[in-house]
Amino acid sequence: MCLGIPGKIIRIETGMATVDVAGAKKEASLMLLEGAAVGDYVIVHAGFAIQKIDEKEAAETLKLVDELIEGMSEV
Amino acid sequence: MKYITEFRKREQAKGLVNRIIEAATKPYCIMEICGTHTHAISRYGVRESLKGALRLISGPGCPVCVTSTGDVDRAIELSRRGGVILATFGDMMRVPGSASSLQEVKAAGADVRVVYSPLDSIQMALDNPGKEVVLFAVGFETTVPTVAATILTAAERGITNFSALALPKLTPPAMKALMDSGEVDIDAFLAPGHVTAIIGAEAYRFLAKDYGSPCVVAGFEPIDALYGIYMLVRQMEEKRSDIEIQYKRVVTWEGNLKAMEVMDKVFEEADASWRGIGTIPMSGLKIREAYSSFDAEERFSITPAAEVPDPPGCACGEVLKGLITPEECKLFATACTPETPVGPCMVSSEGTCAAYYKYEIRSA
Ligand code: SF4
Numbered sequence: 001m002c003l004g005i006p007g008k009i010i011r012i013e014t015g016m017a018t019v020d021v022a023g024a025k026k027e028a029s030l031m032l033l034e035g036a037a038v039g040d041y042v043i044v045h046a047g048f049a050i051q052k053i054d055e056k057e058a059a060e061t062l063k064l065v066d067e068l069i070e071g072m073s074e075v
Numbered sequence: 076m077k078y079i080t081e082f083r084k085r086e087q088a089k090g091l092v093n094r095i096i097e098a099a100t101k102p103y104c105i106m107e108i109c110g111t112h113t114h115a116i117s118r119y120g121v122r123e124s125l126k127g128a129l130r131l132i133s134g135p136g137c138p139v140c141v142t143s144t145g146d147v148d149r150a151i152e153l154s155r156r157g158g159v160i161l162a163t164f165g166d167m168m169r170v171p172g173s174a175s176s177l178q179e180v181k182a183a184g185a186d187v188r189v190v191y192s193p194l195d196s197i198q199m200a201l202d203n204p205g206k207e208v209v210l211f212a213v214g215f216e217t218t219v220p221t222v223a224a225t226i227l228t229a230a231e232r233g234i235t236n237f238s239a240l241a242l243p244k245l246t247p248p249a250m251k252a253l254m255d256s257g258e259v260d261i262d263a264f265l266a267p268g269h270v271t272a273i274i275g276a277e278a279y280r281f282l283a284k285d286y287g288s289p290c291v292v293a294g295f296e297p298i299d300a301l302y303g304i305y306m307l308v309r310q311m312e313e314k315r316s317d318i319e320i321q322y323k324r325v326v327t328w329e330g331n332l333k334a335m336e337v338m339d340k341v342f343e344e345a346d347a348s349w350r351g352i353g354t355i356p357m358s359g360l361k362i363r364e365a366y367s368s369f370d371a372e373e374r375f376s377i378t379p380a381a382e383v384p385d386p387p388g389c390a391c392g393e394v395l396k397g398l399i400t401p402e403e404c405k406l407f408a409t410a411c412t413p414e415t416p417v418g419p420c421m422v423s424s425e426g427t428c429a430a431y432y433k434y435e436i437r438s439a
Pocket residue numbers: 388389390391392394401404405406407408411412416417418419420421422428
C-alpha cells in the first residue's frame with residue numbers, strides 16, 4: 001500500500017500538479033511537498049507528491065552497482 | 076520508464092545476487108518490514124535466488140494485514156448505518172472481519188466506495204450533501220500525511236459531512252516491539268523506502284544503538300532491494316551496525332519535514348492494536364482534539380475495537396511476526412487462496428501469504 005510511482009511534473013496549478021507517469025497523466029496534490037517545480041521528478045502516492053527524486057543520487061546508485069559488479073568480474 | 080527500467084536490469088540483478096552470495100559467510104536473517112518489499116522480493120525471485128545464502132523473512136509491514144479484525148468490524152458496522160458512505164482503499168474491501176467483509180456488506184446494499192486518493196472522499200462529500208462520508212483510513216507513515224492533508228482540506232473548506240475512521244500505524248515502534256519480544260532472531264532490517272521518505276532515516280538510529288542491528292533503507296525495484304541486501308551483508312561481515320540509505324534518490328536523513336508537519340498538526344501518538352501482535356504502546360496515531368469533529372469515532376460514538384481472535388487455523392499473526400513462512404500455515408494454498416482468503420495476509424496483494432502464493436509456490 002505504500003507503493004509510490006515516479007513521474008515528472010508537467011504542470012502546476014493552484015497546488016495541484018499534473019504528473020506524467022509513464023505516459024499517463026495523473027493529478028497529484030502538492031500539499032505535502034515544498035518547492036516542487038515543473039520538470040521535477042516526484043514520487044506519487046495516493047494522489048499526493050510525497051518526495052522529489054534526486055537525479056544525481058539516482059545516477060550515483062547505478063554507478064555503485066556497476067562498479068560492484070565489474071569489480072567481481074575482474075576477480 | 077525513467078527511474079524504473081534502469082533499476083530492473085536483469086544483468087545487474089544477477090551480478091548483485093552473485094556478489095551477495097560471495098560476500099555472505101553465514102545465512103544471516105534479514106527482515107524486510109514493508110509489504111511493498113515483500114511483494115517485490117517475491118515477484119522478482121530475490122528470495123528464491125538467495126535461498127541457502129541468506130534467510131529473508133517478511134515482517135508486519137502490510138497496513139491491510141495488520142488491521143485488526145475488530146477494526147474491520149467497526150468499519151463494517153459504520154457502513155451499515157443509514158446515510159453513511161464508507162470510502163476505503165481498494166485493498167481493504169475483501170479483508171475478512173469476524174462475520175463478513177466490506178465487499179460482502181456492499182453486495183448486501185451498504186454504500187461502500189473505493190477511493191484511490193483520500194482526497195477523493197472530499198469530492199464525494201461535496202457531491203452527496205445529504206450523506207455522511209466516512210474515510211476508512213489505514214496506513215503507515217507514507218499514507219498518513221495524505222489522510223492528514225485531507226482532514227486539513229475538509230477543515231479549510233468547511234465541509235461538515237466528512238470524517239475519518241483513522242487507524243494510522245507507525246513503523247519504528249513495531250520494529251522495536253519485534254526486537255523486544257525476543258521471539259524472532261533478526262540479524263538486520265531492510266527498511267521501507269517510502270515510509271522513510273516521510274520520516275527520514277534518522278528514525279531507525281535506535282536499532283543500531285540499542286539493539287546492534289544493522290538497517291538499510293532501500294527502494295523497491297529489484298536492483299534497489301538487492302543492493303540494499305548487499306549493504307546489510309557487508310555491514311555484518313565487517314561487524315558493523317549502522318543505519319545506511321540505499322534509496323538516496325528519494326530518502327534523506329531528516330525526511331519530508333512538510334509532510335511531517337501536516338501529520339503532526341492533525342494527529343497525536345496513541346496506542347494501536349496490530350493483528351497478530353496485539354497492542355503496541357504508542358505505535359499508532361489518533362486525531363487531535365482540535366480536529367475531533369472529523370473523527371468518526373467521536374462523531375458516531377463508536378466503541379473501541381473488541382479483541383477478536385483470528386479465524387481458526389489462520390496463522391497470520393505468526394506470519395506477520397516473521398515466526399513462520401506462509402508455507403508453514405496448514406491452510407496455505409489449500410483452504411486459503413487469493414480467491415478464498417481466510418486471513419488478511421492472503422487478501423492484500425502485499426500480504427506475505429499472497430506474495431508467496433503468487434510467486435513462490437513450488438509445483439512439487
Ligand atoms: S495462509 Fe491464509 S490462513 Fe494461513 S496465515 Fe496466511 S492468510 Fe492466514
